[in-house]
Amino acid sequence: MNARMDTTDACDLRFGQVGIACVRVRRVDAAALAEELERRVRAAPQLFSRAAVVLDLSHLLDLPDDGTVDALLEAVRSAGMLPVGLAYGTSETEALSRRMGLPLIAKFRAAYEPASGGSIAPPAPAEPAPAPAPRSEPILFDAAPGNSLGAQYHDGTVRSGQQIYARDRDLVITGAVANGAEVIADGSIHIYGGLRGRAMAGAQGDTKARIYVSDFRAELVAIAGHYRVFEQIPKDLEGQSVQCWLEGEKLLIAKL
Amino acid sequence: MTAEIIVVTSGKGGVGKTTTSASLATGLAIAGKKVAVIDFDVGLRNLDLIMGCERRVVYDFVNVVHGEATLKQALIKDKRYETLYVLAASQTRDKDALTQEGVEKVLDGLSEEGFDYVVCDSPAGIEKGAHLAMYFADHAVVVVNPEVSSVRDSDRILGLLASKTRRAERGDSAIKQHLLLTRYNPARVAVGEMLSVKDVEDILGINVVGVIPESENVLAASNSGVPVILDENSFAGQAYSDTVARILGEERALRFLDVQKKGFFQRVFGG
Numbered sequence: 314m315n316a317r318m319d320t321t322d323a324c325d326l327r328f329g330q331v332g333i334a335c336v337r338v339r340r341v342d343a344a345a346l347a348e349e350l351e352r353r354v355r356a357a358p359q360l361f362s363r364a365a366v367v368l369d370l371s372h373l374l375d376l377p378d379d380g381t382v383d384a385l386l387e388a389v390r391s392a393g394m395l396p397v398g399l400a401y402g403t404s405e406t407e408a409l410s411r412r413m414g415l416p417l418i419a420k421f422r423a424a425y426e427p428a429s430g431g432s433i434a435p436p437a438p439a440e441p442a443p444a445p446a447p448r449s450e451p452i453l454f455d456a457a458p459g460n461s462l463g464a465q466y467h468d469g470t471v472r473s474g475q476q477i478y479a480r481d482r483d484l485v486i487t488g489a490v491a492n493g494a495e496v497i498a499d500g501s502i503h504i505y506g507g508l509r510g511r512a513m514a515g516a517q518g519d520t521k522a523r524i525y526v527s528d529f530r531a532e533l534v535a536i537a538g539h540y541r542v543f544e545q546i547p548k549d550l551e552g553q554s555v556q557c558w559l560e561g562e563k564l565l566i567a568k569l
Numbered sequence: 570m571t572a573e574i575i576v577v578t579s580g581k582g583g584v585g586k587t588t589t590s591a592s593l594a595t596g597l598a599i600a601g602k603k604v605a606v607i608d609f610d611v612g613l614r615n616l617d618l619i620m621g622c623e624r625r626v627v628y629d630f631v632n633v634v635h636g637e638a639t640l641k642q643a644l645i646k647d648k649r650y651e652t653l654y655v656l657a658a659s660q661t662r663d664k665d666a667l668t669q670e671g672v673e674k675v676l677d678g679l680s681e682e683g684f685d686y687v688v689c690d691s692p693a694g695i696e697k698g699a700h701l702a703m704y705f706a707d708h709a710v711v712v713v714n715p716e717v718s719s720v721r722d723s724d725r726i727l728g729l730l731a732s733k734t735r736r737a738e739r740g741d742s743a744i745k746q747h748l749l750l751t752r753y754n755p756a757r758v759a760v761g762e763m764l765s766v767k768d769v770e771d772i773l774g775i776n777v778v779g780v781i782p783e784s785e786n787v788l789a790a791s792n793s794g795v796p797v798i799l800d801e802n803s804f805a806g807q808a809y810s811d812t813v814a815r816i817l818g819e820e821r822a823l824r825f826l827d828v829q830k831k832g833f834f835q836r837v838f839g840g
């Protein structure tokens with residue numbers, strides 16, 4: 314999806330994919346938001362300090378007024394993160410993003426969509442916001458090359474109701490993933506215990522991502538938005554070590 | 570000397586938390602420990618019935634939390650064992666009547682009174698009451714029945730124990746988790762109607778501390794207000810005794826896992 318390049322132009326315009334954190338606001342309380350985010354930044358400064366984030370207001374009952382949104386954005390900044398846009402919500406959010414002069418990141422939660430929705434294609438907004446970043450896929454900026462983060466490790470079992478997300482990298486789980494647990498990675502996923510829950514690789518659209526499982530009993534596997542649910546686990550795969558990969562539009566699973 | 574706090578929890582209701590709390594507390598008292606057992610199920614108090622002290626409840630847990638009564642006034646001394654005390658829940662209030670500070674105050678008070686163990690009988694669910702019951706715990710006894718929904722809920726609880734407790738928040742050593750399988754029926758396991766001990770251990774990734782066989786004696790004991798651990802003739806009572814010994818560090822083999830051989834008459838006439 315690279316834009317056409319012309320070396321005589323003053324610049325190149327490239328589309329790339331980068332992971333970006335989403336601050337989902339649960340209640341309108343700027344002070345509490347700042348405090349919570351500060352705690353996160355302190356806990357993992359390398360990950361969160363000066364990290365670009367988008368503000369998701371879709372979980373609030375009513376969209377707050379402009380002054381309140383300004384306060385929320387300021388709270389994010391004061392915590393040490395850099396708000397770069399608003400997450401897609403309704404046409405009201407879109408109007409708000411125009412007034413704020415911020416880009417609207419369409420359908421930000423694409424990473425979680427495959428489970429319920431299906432494809433990661435976003436809805437087409439009525440007309441483009443005055444945003445520098447075009448919006449089609451989750452988020453588009455020039456991907457910083459050579460910024461390898463290595464894999465994220467999780468020791469032991471992922472319990473029902475828990476969710477683990479490896480941003481911009483592979484995820485390695487040494488234990489099992491229980492029914493009702495969810496493991497998500499922008500890269501590949503390696504599970505050395507049983508997979509009874511859900512695994513979603515290539516959450517930002519990487520179709521090369523794969524999933525490796527040493528004891529396969531999954532509820533759902535997905536790669537780059539293409540998913541398969543298992544009401545019945547095929548007898549020839551149940552309990553086997555398998556890998557899942559994408560061939561074109563098709564999600565394939567085979568014994569290792 | 571601080572009291573060891575044990576939470577008895579499960580997520581799912583009706584799996585045997587209160588029965589287990591009563592027997593565990595009684596078993597620890599038999600072993601000579603000073604024990605208090607607290608009913609966290611405010612609004613649906615049951616523990617006092619199982620312990621057989623329901624007519625002696627004057628002040629309850631909520632009264633102490635709100636400073637309307639002292640611990641001494643609210644603790645009900647067991648008639649059978651003098652180192653065993655019950656702190657009943659309030660039937661007329663709801664879970665919001667409990668506060669984290671209030672619960673902490675009560676637990677600290679019990680430590681000061683020289684209690685060795687405090688057993689917290691958690692309500693079902695993962696909401697406030699259950700959260701407060703587990704928050705201060707050092708040990709957790711996760712009660713699970715050999716069926717899939719109970720196993721999944723227990724899995725959720727194990728996850729919460731590892732993340733939403735004071736030990737987890739402070740980064741102290743992890744809560745000691747004990748998995749207790751109750752209502753186990755070897756005959757139904759044999760025909761594939763129930764999960765086996767191994768199935769449950771495999772799914773949850775931890776070993777059981779005890780297996781309590783399904784038994785009519787449990788219901789009978791509950792109805793008469795006697796913790797089933799005191800029924801030495803019942804398999805369930807013996808299995809609880811084994812479990813308490815294991816929690817105290819003793820090694821004991823699991824019993825009552827195999828199908829009972831039926832006698833000749835039972836085979837002929839069915840039974």
